[in-house]
Amino acid sequence: MSETVIRCEGLTKYYGKSRGIEDLTFEVRPGQVYGFLGPNGAGKTTTIRCLLSMLRPTGGKAYLFDQEVGADGTELRRRIGYVAGDVALFEKQTGQWMIDYIAGLRGGPGSSTKELCERLQFDPRRKVKELSKGNKQKLALVIALMHDPDLLILDEPTSGLDPLNQQVVFDIIEERTTAGTTLFLSSHILSEVERVCERVAIIRAGTVVAEESVETLLTRAxxxxxxxxxxxxxxxxxxxxxxxxxxxxxxxxxxxxxxxxxxxxxxxxxxxxxxxxxxxxxASLEEVFLQYYGHIEGEVGQ
Amino acid sequence: MNWTIFKASLTLRRISLAWYSVGLIAYGWMIIAFFPLIAKNPAYTELAQEMFSEEMMAAFGGAGLELTTLGGFLGIEYLSLMWVLIVGAAVIIFAAGELAGAVEDGTMEVTLAQPVSRVKVALTRYLAMAAYAVALCLVTTLSLYLTGFIHGVDVPPDAMALLFVVSLVVALAIGGLAFMISAMTTGGGHTIGVSFGVMVAMYLADLLGNLNSDYAWLSKLSLFHYWEPHRIVDDLEVAPSTWLVFAVAAVAFFAAGMYAFQKRDVV
Incomplete structure (x- = not known):
C-alpha cells in the first residue's frame, strides 16, 4: 500500500514568463477524497497535467503512488482514471469506437463499461460530434471509470450535466470512494466539493493558500x-x-x-x-476567498 | 509500436487516403493515355518546345528532359512536380494531424492519459504516416503500370519497382519534415503552413539554381534537386546522392521529431 497517492513538493510550472503554478506542496493519502478548489485560471488544471506528465514542470517534484512522475509515468497512469476539464474526443467516431480505443490502450475491455453506460443512460452507438456537451461528459466519465482505477482525477466532472445526471455521477463516485478509490476532484463549485470531499486544498494564483478539512471550510464559509x-x-x-x-x-x-x-x-x-x-x-468560492484570504485585484475569477 | 493507435490513425484517414488514391490514379492514367500521342507525333514535341521555354520546363522540373521518352514525359508532366505536390500534401497533412493537430484538438490528452508512453505514441503515429506513404506510392506506381498495360505503353515493371522504393523515401523525407514540425508546434495549421513554406522555398531554390548557373549551389540545398524520376524510369538509375540526401533527411527529421515530442508540453 502506498503511503501517499499524490504528493507534490514545490511543484512549479511557468509558461514562458507566465505563472501556471508556483511552489505547490500537498499530498493525498490512499482512499482520501480530496478537493482541489480554485477559480478559473488558478492553476488546477496545470497541476493535474503535471501529474499526468503532459506538462513538464519548471521546478519541484510530483509523485504518484510514491513514485516520482518522471519523463514518462506510463505505468503509473495504468492506475489512474482521468476526466479532463475540457473534454476532447475523436469527433467523427462513435462513443463505442472511443471506448474500444481506450480499452485497446489499456490492454483490455473495462470491467464496468456496460454498467456505466446503463447508469448514465449513455448510448455509445452515436457519433461523438452528434452528442450534447452533457453526453460527451458522460462518455468521458465512462472511459475514465471503466477500468476501475485506484486513483480518479476528475477536473470539473459534472460540467454540462443536468441535475439528474450530476446525481448519478456523484452516486457512482461515492460508490467508488467507499470501495477505496482515491479521488482527486478539481472544481470551483463548493457544493460539489462539499458533497464528496473530506479534505480540500484551495489554490489561488498558482499557490496553495489553504489546506483543510471540508468541515472547517464550511464552518467558515x-x-x-x-x-x-x-x-x-x-x-x-x-x-x-x-x-x-x-x-x-x-x-x-x-x-x-x-x-x-x-x-x-x-x-x-x-x-x-x-x-x-x-x-x-x-457563498460562491470567490466570496469565500474574499472573506478568508483577502481580495487581490484581478486575481479572483481570472 | 502500439497497434491500437496505428489502427486508429489509419482509420481516421481512410477517406482522405481514398481520395488521394483516386487523384493519383486519375492523373497517372491521363498522363499515360496521352503519352502515345506525344511519343508517336514529333510535331507535338516541336510544338511543345516552341510553346514552353527552357525556364518554363525548369519550373515544372523538366529542365533538359525529352518529352518523347516515357521517363522524360512522366517527369515533366507528373512526377517531378505534380506528384510531389499531391503526395507531399497528403503526408504533410497526415503528419500535421498526428501530433500538433492532436495536441490542438485535445485528443492527444485523452491518449496520453492512458498507460502509453510518448515515445510509443510518436513512433506509432510516424509508422502510420509511413504506411500511408507506402499506400500512396504503391497506388502511384501500380496505376502507371496498369494503365500503361491498358494503353499499350511499355511501362517497365522493374522501373516501377525502383520508382516505388525511391518515391517512398522521398515521401518519408517530406513527411519526416512535417512530422518534426508537428512535434514542435501546436496546431495542425501551423505545421501545414510551415511545412509548405519550406517546400515552396526549396522548390524556388531549385528553380533559381536551374535557371541561373550562378545560383546552382542554391539548387543543391533543395530536396527537389535530388528527385530525378526520369532517370529511374528511362535508365533504372538512382544517383547515390539521391539515396543519401533523402534517406538522411528522412532519418534526421524523424529523430528530431521524436526528440522534440519528448521534451514539449502536450496540451
Missing part, C-alpha cells in the same frame, strides 16, 4: 439567507440575527442576510417571526 416574512420587517428583526456580516432590507417584507458563522443561530432567530419563504445559499 459565508451563506446568503433570503427571507420573505408574512409581516413587515422591523429594525429589531434585523438586529436580532446573530453571526451576520451584512443584512439588507428587501422591500417591506423581505431581507437578505450574509451569515459568516452560526447559521443555526441565524436561522433560529429568523424563524422567530412567521415566514412566507426562505432560501439559503452557499
Amino acid at each position: 459565508l451563506r446568503t439567507v433570503v427571507v420573505t416574512f408574512t409581516e413587515p420587517v422591523t429594525d429589531a428583526m434585523i438586529q436580532g440575527i446573530p453571526g451576520t456580516t451584512s443584512v439588507e432590507r428587501v422591500g417591506e417584507y423581505g431581507l437578505t442576510a450574509t451569515v459568516a458563522s452560526d447559521i443555526d443561530g441565524a436561522v433560529r432567530a429568523i424563524m422567530q417571526k412567521p415566514i412566507k419563504d426562505i432560501q439559503i445559499e452557499h
Whole structure:
C-alpha cells in the first residue's frame, strides 16, 4: 500500500514568463477524497497535467503512488482514471469506437463499461460530434471509470450535466470512494466539493493558500439567507440575527442576510417571526476567498 | 509500436487516403493515355518546345528532359512536380494531424492519459504516416503500370519497382519534415503552413539554381534537386546522392521529431 497517492513538493510550472503554478506542496493519502478548489485560471488544471506528465514542470517534484512522475509515468497512469476539464474526443467516431480505443490502450475491455453506460443512460452507438456537451461528459466519465482505477482525477466532472445526471455521477463516485478509490476532484463549485470531499486544498494564483478539512471550510464559509416574512420587517428583526456580516432590507417584507458563522443561530432567530419563504445559499468560492484570504485585484475569477 | 493507435490513425484517414488514391490514379492514367500521342507525333514535341521555354520546363522540373521518352514525359508532366505536390500534401497533412493537430484538438490528452508512453505514441503515429506513404506510392506506381498495360505503353515493371522504393523515401523525407514540425508546434495549421513554406522555398531554390548557373549551389540545398524520376524510369538509375540526401533527411527529421515530442508540453 502506498503511503501517499499524490504528493507534490514545490511543484512549479511557468509558461514562458507566465505563472501556471508556483511552489505547490500537498499530498493525498490512499482512499482520501480530496478537493482541489480554485477559480478559473488558478492553476488546477496545470497541476493535474503535471501529474499526468503532459506538462513538464519548471521546478519541484510530483509523485504518484510514491513514485516520482518522471519523463514518462506510463505505468503509473495504468492506475489512474482521468476526466479532463475540457473534454476532447475523436469527433467523427462513435462513443463505442472511443471506448474500444481506450480499452485497446489499456490492454483490455473495462470491467464496468456496460454498467456505466446503463447508469448514465449513455448510448455509445452515436457519433461523438452528434452528442450534447452533457453526453460527451458522460462518455468521458465512462472511459475514465471503466477500468476501475485506484486513483480518479476528475477536473470539473459534472460540467454540462443536468441535475439528474450530476446525481448519478456523484452516486457512482461515492460508490467508488467507499470501495477505496482515491479521488482527486478539481472544481470551483463548493457544493460539489462539499458533497464528496473530506479534505480540500484551495489554490489561488498558482499557490496553495489553504489546506483543510471540508468541515472547517464550511464552518467558515459565508451563506446568503433570503427571507420573505408574512409581516413587515422591523429594525429589531434585523438586529436580532446573530453571526451576520451584512443584512439588507428587501422591500417591506423581505431581507437578505450574509451569515459568516452560526447559521443555526441565524436561522433560529429568523424563524422567530412567521415566514412566507426562505432560501439559503452557499457563498460562491470567490466570496469565500474574499472573506478568508483577502481580495487581490484581478486575481479572483481570472 | 502500439497497434491500437496505428489502427486508429489509419482509420481516421481512410477517406482522405481514398481520395488521394483516386487523384493519383486519375492523373497517372491521363498522363499515360496521352503519352502515345506525344511519343508517336514529333510535331507535338516541336510544338511543345516552341510553346514552353527552357525556364518554363525548369519550373515544372523538366529542365533538359525529352518529352518523347516515357521517363522524360512522366517527369515533366507528373512526377517531378505534380506528384510531389499531391503526395507531399497528403503526408504533410497526415503528419500535421498526428501530433500538433492532436495536441490542438485535445485528443492527444485523452491518449496520453492512458498507460502509453510518448515515445510509443510518436513512433506509432510516424509508422502510420509511413504506411500511408507506402499506400500512396504503391497506388502511384501500380496505376502507371496498369494503365500503361491498358494503353499499350511499355511501362517497365522493374522501373516501377525502383520508382516505388525511391518515391517512398522521398515521401518519408517530406513527411519526416512535417512530422518534426508537428512535434514542435501546436496546431495542425501551423505545421501545414510551415511545412509548405519550406517546400515552396526549396522548390524556388531549385528553380533559381536551374535557371541561373550562378545560383546552382542554391539548387543543391533543395530536396527537389535530388528527385530525378526520369532517370529511374528511362535508365533504372538512382544517383547515390539521391539515396543519401533523402534517406538522411528522412532519418534526421524523424529523430528530431521524436526528440522534440519528448521534451514539449502536450496540451
